[in-house]
Amino acid sequence: MSTRRQISWTTALADMRNDRVQVAPGQIGATLRANAYAKFTADRLRAARPVLVIAGRYDRAAIMRAAIQQAQSRRAVTGEAWSICLSAALKGVWSVAKAARIAAAH
Numbered sequence: 001m002s003t004r005r006q007i008s009w010t011t012a013l014a015d016m017r018n019d020r021v022q023v024a025p026g027q028i029g030a031t032l033r034a035n036a037y038a039k040f041t042a043d044r045l046r047a048a049r050p051v052l053v054i055a056g057r058y059d060r061a062a063i064m065r066a067a068i069q070q071a072q073s074r075r076a077v078t079g080e081a082w083s084i085c086l087s088a089a090l091k092g093v094w095s096v097a098k099a100a101r102i103a104a105a106h
Contacts, residue, residue, distance in 0.1 A: 037077040041070055052097035053104055067093045 044084060050066045052059055070089035 033078050037074050038042075041073050044069065044073055052093070053101045056075060056101065056104065058097055058101065063093050063097055 051061050052066065054063050067086060068087040070092065071082065071085040074080065074085040076090065078085070
């Protein structure tokens with residue numbers, strides 16, 4: 001005796017749709033904005049080439065100028081709050097300055 005199985009195609013297709021990865025609203029746009037910001041900032045810094053370390057000491061004024069320039073770029077692209085943009089820019093510029101100081105020492 002054979003057993004006959006019935007499949008509900010509506011339910012099966014709905015289950016397949018639910019198994020897909022769900023992307024949060026705005027996530028794709030945020031990723032695109034972040035990528036655009038990274039490219040824009042990299043191009044801008046390459047053109048500026050600020051000197052952040054002079055004779056083994058940090059040039060804090062140059063670091064702040066570079067951070068403000070980066071923060072303005074980020075804010076123009078992402079529209080985030082100024083404090084968030086400046087915080088991220090300062091972290092990035094200080095890491096570049098520290099790397100430049102280590103490179104100059106060796």
